[in-house]
Amino acid sequence: MWSKLTKRLRRFSIFSLDRRSTITSLIGQEVRVGKTVVLFYVDIVKMTDIENRYGDLIAKRVLHIFERILPGVCRDVLEIKGQVLAIQKMWGDDFAIYVSFPQGSHEEECRLLSISVQQQVEAQLNRQISFVNRGDLHIHIGYAIFHGQDVVKEMYTSVKHAVHMAKYGITSEKYTFVTQYHRLLQQEEIQMRFMPIVDLRDGMPLGWEALARGPEKTPFYSPASLFAYAEETDTVFRLEQICRKRALEHLRYLKPQQKLFINLDPRAIDDPYLLRGDLLKLLESTKLNPHNIVLEITERHAITNYSVFRKIIEEYRKKGYLLAVDDAGAGYSSLESITEIYPDFIKMDMSLIRNIDVDPIKQALLETIVQFAEKVKCKIIAEGIETERELETLMALGVTYGQGYYLGPPAKGMVHISGKAMNFLRGIREQKMKKDREPRVFAPVITDVLTKTICVEKQAKVRQVHQIFEQNQRIESVVVLEAGKPIGLIMRFQLYQVLGGQYGIALYYERPISQIMNTNPLTAKKDDQIDEVAKRAMARDSYHLYDVVLITGDEGEYIGIITVQSLLDKMASIKLEMAALANPLTGLPGNIQIERELHARLKREEQQVVIYCDLDRFKWFNDRYGFEVGDQIIVRTAALLKEAVQLYGGTADFLGHIGGDDFIVITTPHFADTMTTYIIHVFSSYFYDIYHKRNIKDGNDLSMSMAGVLLSPGRFASVEDLAEQAASLKQVAKNMPGTVFVSDRMDERILAADM
Known part of the structure; x- marks a missing residue:
């Protein structure tokens, strides 16, 4: 009988740590024949406390009894369902028991077996050992x-x-939840929700932040709960890897100008999938680039080793990824993180945004951060916008982008901004346009600063473009054409970034340039105004901020390029010129700018109306009451015309001061009648205080004669011909009493103030 028991016990033994290869071999054999192998881990609770309290000899005795009990309990309990392969002493009182079960064994069986082992070992231990x-x-x-x-x-x-x-504790609720959590990780049961990040200027999506959710109707659906379990079980890196994998599966839904924001914990930043995996191939298949991905470095955890962190960040930049500092203002070292990462975006934590509309300290802090961001060329994204007032305050402070439940909650798909928020932004934009719609002054067109660069067809190899840059050190851009029209752009630094990666040359060198080009470069028409193009150029994200602008003709054909530097230089010279040539009294464009504007308008293929405005009886007022009153009347008249253009004109309208009491307005036929009707209606009220102070009676007051000349394509050969027609019309107006508008349009309309 004794020999039978000995043989049975020898089927498994206690292995030391250097016998792991034997265990690995046993497990491999069982798995290959379709068995399920389970590891059971056991140890004595507070074994160190026993050693400290009762001494080393007692502790050794407890451990010896534990080692003697364990094989018998394993035989009696575990071999009812399976076969014990080995018991491995790991360290101290820690043991690993490897058991092979028939295929199909499930976790509930393992849990029940664990409870039985626990109960039997504890019962036998406490029968043989007792402490006072x-x-x-x-x-x-x-x-x-x-x-x-x-x-x-x-x-x-x-x-x-x-x-x-x-x-x-095997019987606790927490144990059940941890078991479910590990199963979730194994089966990668993570789903994504996408929250829009909105351009607050027009309501269009900059992109979407990918947010992780566990299975619905489980304790892990909430991201807070999900990541809390990850922290507890030291599986943050694994969970984040799954989240990023799930998020990147949605890249195919992005447009070239949109971005996917994904979170990256500083403790899990060295992700091989992003740095050394197949992501570049995935991007290539979706016709996107790494700059369509923004990695959000969360501020919730401290960065402990900045030297290593910097090296990894540099690797991401070389690949072309954009970077954001997330939760800025709520983390451990926001400023240090920003200086180390040099981010493209700074995401302000919701704790700073909450109730910012009624908190002057938060407003002052955010205003400072916005100014800082402008200087270092990065964009601010406000998180957690939940009310209309918060949004309005953020816009007033100059924040460019935002996200939050008011703009749009997380959704299964990449949805756009909510209708309510879009209507609000549209209303704000219309108010701003109305307020800022100052009459446009003369600005040169794009062709004044046009240059050329080398162009290639979309089939050209990356190798050929690389050779072009190597042989032409002065050019920074190559334009990609198809049938004479620009379809893409590659900048020198962007190409070198792609090829400078670990597999850049191997992956792309012999492929068409169309696979890595920027498919959505900024383009402008040859007749566009420089100031408008400059605004569009400087509104781009930092990765493309200094890309050249492509210029096209009437049919969309390629004409040339302009650089951002040339745009800025020209804008600076325009401002100096405007300051020098503006009328010193009203600040409006003077004669030189008016003449340039008229020359430019004559070339346009669209109908316009040139309105010459002349004050009646101005000389009498000037001579009788002095130059001070005369200047006051001129300034009031300029203010009236500005107001009329702002309220009833268009964004392309022009207002100039010819000199003395003569002004000029250029608008479209659509706006001309409404604008002049308003001037006629309010004219007298603008000078009421001047009349009242000097007791001027009706009949001696000011009026204005306005002559509208229709400027249609080909009607006038020169500015002189236009001026001659205006002079004759103005004479007609001056022969009529009161403030009037006379037009030479087909309907020969005459508008006049009520007499």
């Missing part, structure tokens, strides 16, 4: 199932998993 003034001994137990994909790797991860399980 101390309760019963207890053991921890946990388990992990081998999936058989990589046994060597799973030897480590399974022990780690089982240890985490054991510390919660």
Whole structure:
């Protein structure tokens, strides 16, 4: 009988740590024949406390009894369902038990077996050992199932998993939740929600932030709960990897100018999938580039090693990814992170945004950050916008982008801004346009600063474009054409970034340039105004801020390029010229600018109306009451015309001061009648205080004669011909009493103030 028992016990033995290869071999054999292998981890609760309290000899005796009990309990309990392969003493009082079960064994069976092992070991321990003034001994137990994909790797991860399980207590609710959480990780049961990040200027999406959710109707649906379990079980990196993988599966829904924001914990920043995986191939298949991905470096955890962190960040930049500092204002070292990362975006934490409309300190702080961001060429994104008042305040402070439940909650798809928020932004924009619609002054057209660069067809190889840059050190851009029309752009630094990556040359060198070009470069028409193009150019994201602007003709054909530097230089010279040539009294464009504007308008293929405005009886007022009153009347008249253009004109309208009491307005036929009707209606009220102070009676007051000349394509050969027609019409107006508008349009309309 004794020999039979000895033989049975020898079927498994206690291995030391240097016998792991034998265990690996046993597990591999079982998995290959379709068995399920489970690791059970056991240890004695507070073994160190026993050693400290009762001494080393007692502790050794407890451990000796524990080692003697364990094989028998494993035989009696675990071999009812399976076969014990080995018991491995890991360290101290920690043991790993490897058991093979028939295929189909599930976790509930493992949990019940664990409870039985725990109860029997504790019962036998406490029968053989008792302590004065101390309760019963207890053991921890946990388990992990081998999936058989990589046994060597799973030897480590399974022990780690089982240890985490054991510390919660096999019968506790927490134990059940941790078990479910590990199963979630194994099966990658993560789903994504996408929250729009909106351009507050027009309501269009800059992109979407990918937010993780666990399975619905589970404790892990909330991201806070999901990542709390990740922290507890030390699986943050694994969970984040799954989240990024799920998020990047949606890249195909992005347009070339849109971006996908994904989170990156500083502790899990060295992600091989992003740096050394197949992501570039995925981007290529979706016709996107790494700059369509913004990596949000969260501020919730401190960056402990900045030297290593900087090196990894530089690797991301070389690949072409954009970077954002997330949760700025709520983290450990916001300013240090910003200086180290040099981000493209700074995402302000919702704690700073909440109730900012009624908190002057938050407003002052954010205003300072906005000014800082402008200087270092990065964009601010306000998180957690939940009310209309918060949004309005953020816009007033100059914040460019925002996200929050008011703009749009997280959704399964990449939805746009909510209708309510869009209507609000549209209203704000219309108010701003109305307020800022100052009459446009003369500005040169794009062709004044046009230059050329080398162009290639879309089939050209990346190798050829690289050679072009190498042979032409002075050019910074190559334009990609198809049938004479620009379809893409490649900048020198962008090409070198792509080729400078670890696999850049191998992946792209012999492929068409169309696969890595910027498919959505900024383009402008040859007749566009420089100031408008400059605004559009400077509104681009930092990655493309200094890309050249492509210029096209009437049919969309390629004409040339302009650089951002040339735009800025020209705008600076325009401002100096405007200051020098403006009328010193009213600040409006003077004669030189008026003449340039008229020359430019004569070339346009569209109908316009040139309105010459002349004050009646101005000389009498000037001579009788002095130059001070005369200047006051001129300034009031300029203010009236400005107001009329702002309220009833268009964005392309022009207002100039010819000199003395003569002004000029250029608008379209659509606006001319409404604008002049308003001037006629309010003219007298603008000078009421002047009349009242000097007791001027009706009949001696000011009036204005306005002559409208229709400027249609080909009607006038020169500015002189136009002026001659205006002079004759103005004479007609001056022969009529009151403030009047006379037009030479087909209907020969005459508008006059009521007499």
